[in-house]
Amino acid sequence: MAREQLKTLTEPMYYVLLALTEERHGYGIMQCITEMTEGRVAVGAGTLYTLLGRFEKEDIIKQVREEDRKKIYVLTPKGKLLLNEEYRRLCQLVADGKMHCEGEME
């Protein structure tokens, strides 16, 4: 059931996974997302915490160590695969859109 839910990622989920291609702690993830999207996407602490919990449970990310009471996470191989799949899906979406929308605009 939970596996089903993650077939397509929501925007915050996608960015959380993107941020976790490198080792980061919670607040680091939040900052990274804000930087990446120039403030367009913001993930709140509560939302992030829930997402991290869910990802960890599904073995998409793992905790590597704890520093200063802060848990540091990184993607697992499974997580990397999922992110890659999502990336390809999004590319497909863009490509499909390109074909139709650009034609229409002309």
Added chain:
Amino acid sequence: MSEVKYIYRFLNYLTVDYKALKMYLEEMALKGYELESIGTLGRGKFKKIEPRKIAYCVDLVDNQTSEAYEGLCEDSGWQSIKTGNYIRIYKAKEGIEPTPIHTDREIEKKQVIKTLLKTEGWMFLFGIIWLGFGIQEITTLNYYDLFDNFYLQNAWMKLALGGIYSIYSIYLIIFVIKSLRQEGYSPSLKGAKWRSRLYYGGALGLTCIWMWALFLEDMTLKAFIPVGMMSVVIVVMTIFYRKYVHEKLQNNKKKTQLSILYAIGMFVVMMGTFMISIALVLSTPYEPPTLEEGLLQAEEAGALSLKDFPGFEEAQLERVWMESGESFALEKYYENDENYEQMNFDANYYKCKKEKYTEIIWEKLFDRYSDDHIAYGALEPIDASLFEVDLAYKHQNYNELLLRKDNTIFYIDCEQVDFYDEANVEIIKNVFK
């Protein structure tokens, strides 16, 4: 030097109104009051400040009690004011405009529903169960019970309590669904206040009804022991918790271990008290009123004509009791006295307010005194008009009479007395007057 001024306001909003609480706190800040802490019974302490905009966040937590979460909120600019079991209040740090704690509506919705079930969910369950009990007894409803005999086990009461709680919780469910569906829903503060008043008023009312039921209904004195003990333990434990544990829990690093330890300790103490109190109740014999008290009660109930009966003075008054304020019973028993050879005197007098009880007692007595199985013999009907009663029975083998007139039952067993003697017939007639 000007002194810092504080004002206090109760912040007992329902979980469903967590957004209203946030709104209220932000309004208070604009009026110049900043929330500093929340004390016992949800009493918020506000500091007088220059009116300014402060962002608050009321977070409903289901099981996010970890430090990592607290740290994350802290890092992202939220200063924790209250960390409760289900509700947490944060204030934006000065000069920062932090990202709201919840940015995903779906996740927030789930959280709200989960927390709600754990906080106000009991009401729905309670209402439905009670309503179920009430409906089960719907056939026994009568107007008499509504006006004259209103107590906890009354079907009217069950229906009323069940109905009120069911309706209120259904209203809350509809309200929650509506507010969660609506994007950018902003609650009305007045409505939130009323919902909270109804909830806490209802809970207080229910407690009163329970107390009333425990102390004044069937259990009478017996309930004082366990309820009293439990109350004392709860008060002591609460004071202990507030004074010694609460503070430590907030600062201690090993928060979870300590709280588990505390929970286990609390459970052990509570269970221990409960067991002891139950054992005490079971081992406490029923103490009947003294002879004087019994006679006084008997006089009030109009049963004193018994005093004229032969042998009464010498007999021991064994039991006198008032049952649920409904029935009156007077039993006396006497035997083996030198002056009265094998004198045996046993008389029961029952005066019931309701026919229902008269029927029950009549049936019980009838069964008791006409047991064929042990060759005891049966009760035989005799001429009821002799004693001016409705029903009259005499035992086949023993000198026992069982009489009933309206809701009064009189049973007498005395081998030495001739019930048909004119003087004694008069005495027995008097019993029913």
